[in-house]
Amino acid sequence: MKALVLGGGGREHALIRVLSRDPGVTSLHSAPGNPGISANAENHVINTLDGLAVTELAARIGAELVVIGPEAPLVEGVADTLRERGIPVFGPDRAAARLEGSKSYAKEVMEAAGVPTARSRACKTPGQVADALEAFGPPYVVKNDGLAAGKGVVVTEDRSAAEQHARECGRVVVEEYLDGPEVSLFVLCDGTNAVPMLPAQDFKRAYDGDEGPNTGGMGAYTPLPWAPPALVDGVMETMVRPTIREMAKRGNRYQGLLYVGLALTSAGPRVVEFNARFGDPEAQVVLDRLATPIGALLQASDTGGLGGIASLEWREGAAVTLVLAAENYPGDPVKGDPVTGLDAANAVEGAYVLHAGTAWSGVRDIKSNGGRVLNVVGTGDTLALARERAYDAIGRIELRGSFYRTDIAEKAAEGEG
Ligand code: AMP
């Protein structure tokens, strides 16, 4: 199988890495890709938001599978264009991707399907916002109704900060605060059938102890030793299958990856959000553990062939990923500085480096080119060993002003949630 992966972050590097391990995959391409990806795939420079440009590239290289990594091309309808041309694609059509692209649409679908989630109100005016904040009380949760790359949500005790975020966004969803640990569950969907992957946990705040601003994610690990054993089955029954059925009923068959962001509250699991693509950096650890060859699975999501797959196979042990962030992330990150020590990090047993926001500097050297620069993955028989290896490896990397969290998977490695 010839495959093309759209995107150029750590999630896409992880996808390329597992696709390259799949004996059924004969050639790999990416657009735009990144320097790390170029070890396993040919990178192409095209506008990945342009369905015609993507289709043209896919046709030229004879792609039998196009995997859409980020949400933006999905929301633009790139999957629709590929499907119209009969090119198998992993990712939902534009209409189905609204589960991620519009918070109010996602809430409407969840309500119709009876999916447990936070109570919420869609608001357009400051008066509606004020009423909703009053009704739900603190801590206040205000979400931009459109795509915001994981940064459109403000959770705060400060009412004026909540109101200001609403003013800056325009249309928002205000909702009740959900407490309890968060879990990310990825589910492969073919419009009718749904197959869950391993649950993972992400760390959204920038600094240790869950302090600082919300980010797209500073680290992740899988599996979750503290999670209730029935969690995944329960989420599939009460959340995923009803959502897939409701989407099909609306004529928006959901094909591709459904990312269920959960809060395990004292009243039971609740959906915090749906996303239409793999989470980043959770994908880096979940894909690492997948033993089932991935190419045919991703293709089956397009052809309706997931029905024959009851469950996936997983490698024993654990994976932890750490994000090396640039100075000033998530604000206005510093770019263009040399990144060194990658070979030393890759030499740590059980650890490897994925590129997220990097670029070539000359023909051999690497420079920073984004907020989240690298993902260092550590693996091992236990979470504690995976963690130790990840931290050993990241300590060998040099990037002026960069930082990472030192407490990723710490509690879980000690057996706590
Ligand atoms: P979202 O973009 O909806 O994923 O939200 C980003 C992050 O904001 C989530 O991962 C949570 O950490 C936090 N968040 C979102 N909604 C809520 C909520 N209702 N209660 C508490 N935290 C929330």
Ligand code: GLY
């Ligand atoms: N790690 C959170 C996300 O991908 O949205």
